[in-house]
Amino acid sequence: MTLLEQLDIKHPIFLAPMAGVSTPQLAAEVSNQGGLGSLGLGASSAEAARQQILETQALTHQAFQVNFFCHQSSALDHDLAKQWIQYLIPQFEKYNAVPPTELECIYPSFLDHDDYLNLVLETKPKAVSFHFGIPHPHQIQALKNAGIMTMVSATNLVEALAIEAAGIDIIIAQGIEAGGHRGIFNETFDSAVKTSDLVQLLKKHCHLPIIAAGGLMNGHQAQRLIQLGAEAVQLGTAFVQCKSSNANAAYRKALFNTPITQITESISGRPARGLINHWHTQIDRPERPNVATYPYCYDLGKQLNAAASAQGDFGFSAFWAGTNVAQIREMEAADLVNQLVLEMSQTQ
């Protein structure tokens, strides 16, 4: 059975799960067109995640996948947090705002409890994927027993081998070009392998199907990665502009006007690639202290963005985007899937 048959999809095209940007409508449009739609649920409570899954199931009978974060949770490091808040005080002052004195753990990990697992077992999407790490063995086993396929992001060979050893079904090879958070397991280092190199490396050393993600904006680029050994491709940035995504007007505008991206850990505490803005030009200065840990740092980043946005300054927003964002096209999700399929078929 081929991977497409296992996933019950027609085209080797995955919509990247994008917490904050994914919607049931966007997922369903991609799935109804024969790709694999997705929901990024890492920032949602179990109840909000349930609503999104049920809504997607009402919009499509086709397969889709849901995505959660598997970071290693840690208690707040008060000293680091205090230092980080202190460093950002002048930024808050610019918008007549006051930073919080304590930071909250705004995103629980899938590893912390089984609420998300139970939700997945109950609602039974075709597949579930994980970012930042691998679920516990009992969670993997429960998903296997329920016939739900599992996928985990890898950014280098070591992570991919660990994914394979854990009994996961599919590896998402996330290259350094990718928009959004790096899927790195250990947030203190990043091998920064480019997508085409990662696909070739994993193809050589791993047995699992590989899905290529990072910097793919058209079907020609996608087909080249399939020729290098990927079974399918996953695109995020290309779909953010779709009307059915949750991106706000400022994000949509910036996607077409700011074609340069950089990686910073200052927004959330973990490295992530987005459109260049105040975080890269004002915060990531040589004298910057170490950031507060993820996701506590993100609590502060979101509050600074809220204060600045309230005054019409969107320079502290997390406008995640991949390196090839300059190639973005204004297109509805169904048309984009069709266009990708056409371009793939035209690529030698």
Ligand SMILES: Cc1cc2nc3c(=O)[nH]c(=O)nc-3n(C[C@H](O)[C@H](O)[C@H](O)COP(=O)(O)O)c2cc1C
């Ligand atoms: C706006 C945005 C949000 C993202 N959120 C998630 C997420 O919640 N979970 C996840 O596994 N990957 C997330 N990613 C990363 C994607 O899965 C994928 O690696 C990336 O989009 C591929 O690169 P591209 O954006 O150049 O297509 C996100 C990417 C973007 C652009």
